[in-house]
Amino acid sequence: MLSQRTRDIVKSTAPVLADHGTAITSVFYRNMFAAHPELLNIFNHTNQAQGRQQAALANTVYAAAVHIDNLENILPAVVQIAHKHVSLGVKAEHYPIVGEHLLKAIKEVLGEAATDDILGAWAEAYGVIADAFISVEANMYKESREQDNGWNFFKSFIVAQKVKESDTITSFYLKPADGSNVPEYKPGQYISIRVSIPGEKYMMIRQYSLSQAPRPDEFRISVKREADKDPNGVVSLYLHEQVQEGNTVEVSAPAGEFILDPAKPTPxxxxxxxxxxxxxxxxxxxxxxxxxxxxxxxxxxxxxxxxxxxxxxxxxxxxxxxxxxxxxxxxxxxxxxxxxxxxxxxxxxxxxxxxxxxxxxxxxxxxxxxxxxxxxxxxxxxxxxxxxxxxxx
CATH class of the missing domain: 3.40.50.80 (Nucleotide-binding domain of ferredoxin-NADP reductase (FNR) module)
Known part of the structure; x- marks a missing residue:
């Protein structure tokens, strides 16, 4: 439980975060990856280069400051982000690394304005928020692991079929390499595909929506072929041009909150x-x-x-x-x-x-x-x- 003093200090930083949040998160990612380059196997490099990940984290940190008195207000955002984390393979041991570099980034960007009181309050607040993420994600991992045909992190799948749907979109039908079935999923959810692309130093992960109603033995994703020079297109080009039927890719269990309630009769x-x-x-x-x-x-x-x-x-x-x-x-x-x-x-x-x-x-x-x-x-x-x-x- 955060003390009132801690909450007051964190709330008081909200205007500063509104002005400097993206600068702080940009420094944070730069320094964290310099110290822990292995984390580049998890994060989307293109979103980093385009600033989308920095902006998204800045929005989350700002929301936490604004709602520090009632953190349950940001629970929907926590759950949405946790789904992404679980599909990427984020683990509890990553959170102290994030906390350390987030506080260092606040200090680096704000300088003397980042007093010991402010850094102490944010360290305490981060601990509470991190615990919330770890708890939510632990439950998601448990649910994923314990469901029929479930697993955690990544599992090998074979590309059973590759079907062209339009001039730019191709579907990939994926079956577990071990011959098992796949878990039930909710319409609208996504899976992560992890690939090691020749010439790329780090593994790359992308999320793709499941593009058919649940089948017992397969997933289907449908991937748009991005333009050759589009930095977003590294994985999509690899899937379109190099991955063939019979090849293997690594796949995470289904995740996501953008889901249809199949039982609803309303329009x-x-x-x-x-x-x-x-x-x-x-x-x-x-x-x-x-x-x-x-x-x-x-x-x-x-x-x-x-x-x-x-x-x-x-x-x-x-x-x-x-x-x-x-x-x-x-x-x-x-x-x-x-x-x-x-x-x-x-x-x-x-x-x-x-x-x-x-x-x-x-x-x-x-x-x-x-x-x-x-x-x-x-x-x-x-x-x-x-x-x-x-x-x-």
């Missing part, structure tokens, strides 16, 4: 842009097989027909449903985007809405959903990568 809408369709197609398939009478809307936005994946699958799943509306919008055609008028026509504002796609797409869609009367608690969205602040006001 649901799936709104996706680009590769954001990947978790949605698994959700649609689940509705079609478990609650086929559920009022359902499936809207997808793509640049053109060549880039639109899963069109045949959408039609196949829709054919099993009694109350479904679906449409794909191509931005190279007139009225080829999901506008407010489209949302008013298709979306039941009393139901749940799932949104996934590029950040500008999600910002625009969520803003328009608010305008037509959909409440925040009805809107579920998923980031590919570290969680960011959405500008949807």
């Amino acid at each position: 649901v809408a799936f709104l996706s842009g680009g590769v954001g369709i990947t978790p949605m197609i698994g959700m649609l398939e689940t509705v079609s097989t478990t609650t086929p009478d559920r009022p359902t809307v499936f809207l997808h936005a793509a640049r053109n027909e060549a880039l639109a994946a899963f069109q045949v699958e959408v039609e196949k799943h829709a054919a099993n449903m009694s109350n479904v509306k679906y449409k794909t919008f191509f931005s190279d055609k007139p009225d080829g985007y999901i506008s407010r008028k489209v949302l008013e026509e298709f979306v039941d504002t009393a139901g749940d809405v799932y949104v996934c796609g590029p950040v500008p797409f999600m910002e625009s869609i969520i803003r328009e959903l608010h305008e037509i009367g959909v409440k925040n608690e009805q809107i579920h969205h998923e980031f590919f990568g570290p969680a960011m602040q959405l500008d949807n006001k």
Whole structure:
């Protein structure tokens, strides 16, 4: 339990963190990786280079300072981040390393303004927050390990099939190398793929949504091929160009909070842009097989027909449903985007809405959903990568 004095000191640093948070977290990551380069086997190097990881951590630290009196307010964020940590293989012994370098970064950036009282209060607060993460993640690891066909960290899977879905998206069907089945997962969850790429010093991990309803013996991920010079594309290019049927990759157990409740009968809408369709197609398939009478809307936005994946699958799943509306919008055609008028026509504002796609797409869609009367608690969205602040006001 934190003392009132500690909480007061931590709260008083919130304005400073708002101004200097990203500078602090940038120094933190630089120094931590210099001291512990082995951690580069866990972290996404591209998110580091682009500043996304630094910004995400700065937002989390700031939120902790603001809510230090009621840390339960940040529990949803803790759970979301913990899912990412578990899928990456973050362990309890990593937290003291993070704490040490976070405090050193605060001192380095703030200089004399980082008094002993401030550093002491943050050390105490970090201990409480770290314990919360460790506890939540221990429960997740236990649940993952103890479920049927479950495991912790990474396990070898064979690429059983590699299927081209569009000009840029290819599906990989993955089966356990030991011949076992896979654990049950919730529609919308993701797995991590860990690969060792020739010429790269460290292992690389990327998360990919599971793109079909649960099967007993396999996972399916559907990966967008990024442009050759896109720094985000190192793993996707490796999967597309070098990984073939019969090859082995390492896979984490399913994780994630962006999930569909398959038992709900109330209206649901799936709104996706680009590769954001990947978790949605698994959700649609689940509705079609478990609650086929559920009022359902499936809207997808793509640049053109060549880039639109899963069109045949959408039609196949829709054919099993009694109350479904679906449409794909191509931005190279007139009225080829999901506008407010489209949302008013298709979306039941009393139901749940799932949104996934590029950040500008999600910002625009969520803003328009608010305008037509959909409440925040009805809107579920998923980031590919570290969680960011959405500008949807």
